[in-house]
Amino acid sequence: MSQASAHVSLRGVTKTFPSAAGGELHALGPVDLDLRRGEFLAVVGPSGCGKSTLLELIAGLSPPTAGTIEFEGRRIAGDIPDGIGVVFQEDACFPWLSVEANVAFGLRKSAIEPAAKTKRVREVIELMGLTDFAKSYPAQLSGGMRQRVCIARTLVKEPRLILLDEPFGALDQQTRLLMGDEVLKLWRQTGATVFLITHALDEAAMLADRIAVMSARPGRLIDAVETNWPRERDSRIVERPEFGVITARLWKSLREESLKTIGRAK
Amino acid sequence: MSANALKGVRNAAMLIAGLLVAWQALYWFVGDAALRPPLATFRYTLNLVTSEAFWPHLSETMRAFAVALAIAVSVGLATGFWLGSHKLSSQVFEPMLVAVYSIPKITLYPILLLAFGLGMPAKIAFGAIHGIVPVALFTINAVRNVRPILIKTGRVHGLSATEMVRAVLFPAALPEIFTGFRVGFSLTLIGTLLGEMFAAQRGLGYLLMTAIGLHNVDLIMAVTLLLITFAAAVSSVLLAIDRRLHRRI
Ligand SMILES: Nc1ncnc2c1ncn2[C@@H]1O[C@H](COP(=O)(O)OP(=O)(O)OP(=O)(O)O)[C@@H](O)[C@H]1O
Ligand SMILES: [Mg+2]
16 A cells, blocks of 8 residues: 555654653554555554544644654644544533534534535434434433434534544444444445544454554554455444454454553553 | 422512511611611612602613623633633733732722722722622633533634634633623622722712711612612522523533
């Protein structure tokens, strides 16, 4: 994969934070990674290994300490590029806006006319199963529903690159599988590139074209697994024998790293 | 909701009735020299508000108060947003604000009188300095406590600095800012009246002070009743809005 044709391209990306003790905390990298245009990439790694940090770097929310990140051939250096949609790990709904208004917030900057805007907002709300709650406020919703609001707010923009940080973390297993199907459908329809962080190995194996495995902090890529799934697929893919093989391989790569994380926590 | 509203009205009615009973009882206890009974006060107040001479005083106070409040809120908000979003400046200026907050403002009054002269501007300034600091302090905290994830969300939606203030920071901080406004409202009112009591030729504060000088108990009671009624009515409306804003968080 050459750098020029990649949709997103990371070279030697490193991030350190000033630590509380006055020293430096090496959170991430160096990471080299290319995302193909339209690819569905999942990232798995032990807790605290720098997954969210990696996502924020790609989103342009903070500059890398070293290395370069390119999106559509343009370098991202702490500015927010157009065409990227982000769903954060935390609940990021605006509590003072109704569900509808939260979703419409995603279209603040787009030039489409009000009627088309309303229509699109309604469609995305329906897609996320929130139609009955369009007029509700986030405080009246469950955690999983709030996360769906945030996903809707991102999808309504029709971004070319979608960054998802454990978006289904607050959902139960069944809803997760169904939401996974929805994301797959959207991904096929829009042709967007998807970067999905998850801690669920089965979710990664089910959804992604490729799964990047990260080491314990400072996070580096230690494995990349191609799933070779067909583009037309849904959650029933878990019945296939390859699914077990992929999940097993992921766990093999991760077990050692996860043990390190737990050992450190003690 | 309507059952709740009904309960609120009933509670308020009971509170008012209780206060009236206590007032009457206190009157029986201390007698005519210092107090008038409720009924006599109401009658006197009615006469007062229908008399020609009263309105210039009321309008003077209300104008001074309105301008002082507008100044307190706008300066307080601007200061609050600035200090709330700049860590360094807030480290320098916030302790100063807290210090100013704790000074009895009356000690500054002679200086204000020298600067503004007797009359409207001095009153307004005195009212405003009471209100600016609480509005600013509440706003600083409100802005500082906005969850970073909401600001990040604003950033990934490409908001400019002014849009960020208008569309994210302000609404996110509004419930807390409103609490500051509520406190600022009360203190500005107190400040304006105090200003009128010590150096003025018009206004409710002046009227009250003259009444004290003449030992006109009826007038003292009537003006006090009017002020308390006004402050209590506005405060309870503001409190209701405040509660409603905080419910969404
Ligand atoms: N703004 C920051 N300032 C200082 N340290 C930070 C900051 N953001 C992250 N870190 C540190 O960087 C490391 C990686 O954090 P990050 O949130 O990227 O992990 P993660 O892989 O997303 O974890 P999880 O799976 O629990 O979400 C952690 O040790 C964290 O404490
Ligand atoms: Mg994370």
